[in-house]
Amino acid sequence: EAGVVQSPRYKIIEKKQPVAFWCNPISGHNTLYWYLQNLGQGPELLIRYENEEAVDDSQLPKDRFSAERLKGVDSTLKIQPAELGDSAVYLCASSARGQGYEQYFGPGTRLTVT
Protein backbone atom coordinates (compact mmCIF):
# COMPACT_ATOMS: atom_id res chain seq x y z
CA GLU A 1 0.00 0.00 0.00
CA ALA A 2 1.13 3.58 -0.57
CA GLY A 3 2.44 5.40 2.47
CA VAL A 4 1.60 8.84 3.77
CA VAL A 5 2.32 11.41 1.07
CA GLN A 6 3.36 14.98 1.78
CA SER A 7 4.18 17.91 -0.44
CA PRO A 8 6.20 19.90 -0.91
CA ARG A 9 9.24 18.17 0.54
CA TYR A 10 11.13 21.43 0.92
CA LYS A 11 10.00 25.03 1.09
CA ILE A 12 11.97 28.23 1.52
CA ILE A 13 10.06 31.44 2.13
CA GLU A 14 10.70 34.89 3.52
CA LYS A 15 9.25 35.83 6.88
CA LYS A 16 5.73 37.23 6.84
CA GLN A 17 4.87 35.19 3.75
CA PRO A 18 2.16 32.50 3.81
CA VAL A 19 2.89 28.82 3.28
CA ALA A 20 0.79 25.68 2.99
CA PHE A 21 1.58 22.00 3.38
CA TRP A 22 -0.45 19.11 2.01
CA CYS A 23 -0.88 15.59 3.32
CA ASN A 24 -2.55 12.53 1.86
CA PRO A 25 -2.89 9.79 4.49
CA ILE A 26 -2.90 6.06 3.95
CA SER A 27 -6.16 4.95 2.38
CA GLY A 28 -8.74 4.06 5.01
CA HIS A 29 -6.93 5.77 7.89
CA ASN A 30 -9.48 7.94 9.63
CA THR A 31 -7.08 9.56 12.09
CA LEU A 32 -4.63 12.17 10.81
CA TYR A 33 -1.96 14.03 12.78
CA TRP A 34 0.23 17.02 12.08
CA TYR A 35 3.46 17.12 14.09
CA LEU A 36 6.20 19.73 14.25
CA GLN A 37 9.80 18.52 14.57
CA ASN A 38 12.50 20.99 15.46
CA LEU A 39 16.11 20.08 14.78
CA GLY A 40 17.39 17.57 17.31
CA GLN A 41 14.00 17.14 18.97
CA GLY A 42 11.16 14.67 18.92
CA PRO A 43 7.97 15.47 17.03
CA GLU A 44 5.31 17.50 18.85
CA LEU A 45 1.64 17.30 18.01
CA LEU A 46 0.01 20.33 16.42
CA ILE A 47 -3.41 18.93 15.60
CA ARG A 48 -5.24 15.59 15.40
CA TYR A 49 -8.24 14.81 13.20
CA GLU A 50 -10.78 12.05 13.53
CA ASN A 51 -12.26 11.98 10.04
CA GLU A 52 -12.97 15.66 9.30
CA GLU A 53 -13.22 16.76 12.94
CA ALA A 54 -10.29 18.37 14.74
CA VAL A 55 -10.39 16.58 18.10
CA ASP A 56 -7.12 17.92 19.56
CA ASP A 57 -5.79 21.31 18.45
CA SER A 58 -4.63 22.52 21.85
CA GLN A 59 -1.01 22.87 20.66
CA LEU A 60 -1.81 24.68 17.41
CA PRO A 61 -0.85 28.39 17.50
CA LYS A 62 -4.16 29.58 16.18
CA ASP A 63 -3.10 33.17 15.63
CA ARG A 64 -1.04 32.11 12.61
CA PHE A 65 -1.64 28.43 12.01
CA SER A 66 -4.73 26.84 10.52
CA ALA A 67 -5.59 23.40 9.25
CA GLU A 68 -8.39 21.66 7.48
CA ARG A 69 -9.31 18.16 6.47
CA LEU A 70 -12.15 18.39 4.02
CA LYS A 71 -14.06 15.17 3.39
CA GLY A 72 -11.96 13.43 6.01
CA VAL A 73 -9.14 12.45 3.66
CA ASP A 74 -6.47 14.95 2.57
CA SER A 75 -5.37 17.69 4.91
CA THR A 76 -3.74 21.08 4.55
CA LEU A 77 -1.75 22.95 7.19
CA LYS A 78 -1.24 26.67 6.65
CA ILE A 79 0.94 29.30 8.29
CA GLN A 80 0.21 32.97 7.76
CA PRO A 81 2.33 34.92 8.32
CA ALA A 82 5.43 32.77 8.76
CA GLU A 83 8.05 33.71 11.36
CA LEU A 84 11.73 32.78 11.57
CA GLY A 85 10.96 30.42 14.46
CA ASP A 86 8.64 28.36 12.25
CA SER A 87 11.62 26.82 10.48
CA ALA A 88 11.27 23.10 11.17
CA VAL A 89 10.06 19.85 9.66
CA TYR A 90 6.29 19.42 9.50
CA LEU A 91 5.32 15.76 9.69
CA CYS A 92 1.97 14.27 8.84
CA ALA A 93 0.96 10.88 10.23
CA SER A 94 -2.10 8.67 9.99
CA SER A 95 -3.49 5.69 11.81
CA ALA A 96 -6.48 3.38 11.67
CA ARG A 97 -8.47 2.16 14.65
CA GLY A 98 -8.50 -1.54 15.12
CA GLN A 99 -5.33 -2.19 13.17
CA GLY A 100 -2.62 -1.95 15.80
CA TYR A 101 -2.90 1.80 16.21
CA GLU A 102 0.51 2.37 14.64
CA GLN A 103 1.02 5.92 13.47
CA TYR A 104 2.59 5.95 10.04
CA PHE A 105 4.59 9.06 9.26
CA GLY A 106 5.06 10.85 5.99
CA PRO A 107 8.48 12.10 4.80
CA GLY A 108 7.79 15.60 6.12
CA THR A 109 8.09 19.08 4.70
CA ARG A 110 11.24 20.95 5.66
CA LEU A 111 10.38 24.63 6.01
CA THR A 112 13.05 27.30 6.05
CA VAL A 113 11.95 30.85 6.84
CA THR A 114 14.52 33.52 5.97
Added chain:
Amino acid sequence: GENVEQHPSTLSVQEGDSAVIKCTYSDSASNYFPWYKQELGKRPQLIIDIRSNVGEKKDQRIAVTLNKTAKHFSLHITETQPEDSAVYFCAASKSFGNEKLTFGTGTRLTIIP
Protein backbone atom coordinates in the same frame (compact mmCIF):
# COMPACT_ATOMS: atom_id res chain seq x y z
CA GLY B 1 0.07 16.61 30.29
CA GLU B 2 2.38 13.73 29.59
CA ASN B 3 6.14 14.22 29.84
CA VAL B 4 8.61 11.70 28.44
CA GLU B 5 12.29 11.80 29.32
CA GLN B 6 14.86 9.82 27.35
CA HIS B 7 18.46 8.90 28.13
CA PRO B 8 21.16 8.94 26.96
CA SER B 9 21.07 11.63 24.29
CA THR B 10 24.01 10.03 22.48
CA LEU B 11 25.30 6.48 22.58
CA SER B 12 28.24 4.86 20.83
CA VAL B 13 28.76 1.11 20.91
CA GLN B 14 31.06 -1.31 19.18
CA GLU B 15 29.53 -3.37 16.43
CA GLY B 16 28.21 -6.60 17.90
CA ASP B 17 27.69 -5.16 21.36
CA SER B 18 24.31 -4.32 22.90
CA ALA B 19 22.68 -0.90 23.22
CA VAL B 20 20.12 0.15 25.81
CA ILE B 21 18.01 3.31 25.73
CA LYS B 22 15.79 4.25 28.65
CA CYS B 23 12.66 6.38 28.92
CA THR B 24 10.41 7.49 31.76
CA TYR B 25 6.89 8.85 31.50
CA SER B 26 4.75 10.84 33.90
CA ASP B 27 1.11 10.05 33.11
CA SER B 28 -0.07 6.77 34.61
CA ALA B 29 -2.94 6.74 32.08
CA SER B 30 -0.52 6.18 29.19
CA ASN B 31 -0.85 2.64 27.89
CA TYR B 32 0.99 2.49 24.58
CA PHE B 33 4.74 2.91 24.16
CA PRO B 34 6.24 2.81 20.67
CA TRP B 35 9.85 3.22 19.60
CA TYR B 36 10.68 4.98 16.36
CA LYS B 37 13.90 4.96 14.37
CA GLN B 38 14.72 8.03 12.31
CA GLU B 39 17.59 8.14 9.87
CA LEU B 40 18.95 11.48 8.77
CA GLY B 41 16.42 13.32 6.64
CA LYS B 42 13.97 10.43 6.72
CA ARG B 43 10.59 9.80 8.30
CA PRO B 44 10.28 8.23 11.77
CA GLN B 45 9.58 4.51 11.41
CA LEU B 46 8.12 2.26 14.07
CA ILE B 47 10.49 -0.51 15.08
CA ILE B 48 8.66 -1.98 18.06
CA ASP B 49 5.87 -1.09 20.46
CA ILE B 50 4.46 -2.35 23.73
CA ARG B 51 1.13 -2.00 25.48
CA SER B 52 0.59 -1.64 29.18
CA ASN B 53 -0.78 -5.15 29.59
CA VAL B 54 2.57 -6.63 28.53
CA GLY B 55 5.87 -6.46 30.38
CA GLU B 56 8.24 -7.39 27.59
CA LYS B 57 8.21 -7.81 23.85
CA LYS B 58 10.89 -9.06 21.50
CA ASP B 59 11.38 -8.96 17.76
CA GLN B 60 14.61 -10.58 16.57
CA ARG B 61 17.46 -8.34 17.85
CA ILE B 62 15.16 -5.73 19.36
CA ALA B 63 13.33 -5.95 22.67
CA VAL B 64 11.35 -3.54 24.82
CA THR B 65 10.59 -3.82 28.53
CA LEU B 66 7.97 -1.91 30.47
CA ASN B 67 7.73 -1.28 34.20
CA LYS B 68 4.34 0.34 34.85
CA THR B 69 4.95 0.78 38.54
CA ALA B 70 8.11 2.77 37.99
CA LYS B 71 6.77 4.36 34.79
CA HIS B 72 9.76 3.49 32.69
CA PHE B 73 10.44 1.49 29.56
CA SER B 74 13.59 0.55 27.73
CA LEU B 75 14.77 -0.44 24.27
CA HIS B 76 17.39 -3.15 23.94
CA ILE B 77 19.25 -3.81 20.72
CA THR B 78 21.53 -6.84 20.66
CA GLU B 79 24.27 -7.77 18.21
CA THR B 80 24.32 -4.22 16.87
CA GLN B 81 25.11 -3.61 13.21
CA PRO B 82 26.22 -0.45 11.35
CA GLU B 83 22.71 -0.05 9.91
CA ASP B 84 21.39 0.39 13.45
CA SER B 85 23.03 3.83 13.50
CA ALA B 86 20.20 6.39 13.68
CA VAL B 87 18.22 8.53 16.11
CA TYR B 88 15.80 6.58 18.25
CA PHE B 89 12.72 8.13 19.84
CA CYS B 90 10.54 6.67 22.54
CA ALA B 91 6.96 7.85 22.89
CA ALA B 92 3.90 7.41 25.07
CA SER B 93 0.21 7.63 24.34
CA LYS B 94 -3.20 6.96 25.83
CA SER B 95 -5.96 4.97 24.16
CA PHE B 96 -3.43 2.49 22.85
CA GLY B 97 -1.98 4.97 20.40
CA ASN B 98 -5.02 6.60 18.90
CA GLU B 99 -4.31 9.81 20.72
CA LYS B 100 -1.25 11.95 20.30
CA LEU B 101 2.19 10.52 20.82
CA THR B 102 4.37 12.39 23.30
CA PHE B 103 7.95 11.85 22.23
CA GLY B 104 11.20 11.80 24.11
CA THR B 105 14.08 13.98 22.98
CA GLY B 106 15.82 11.21 21.07
CA THR B 107 19.02 9.16 21.32
CA ARG B 108 21.62 9.34 18.60
CA LEU B 109 23.04 5.82 18.36
CA THR B 110 26.34 5.32 16.57
CA ILE B 111 27.64 1.82 15.86
CA ILE B 112 31.42 1.74 15.62
CA PRO B 113 32.64 -0.85 13.07
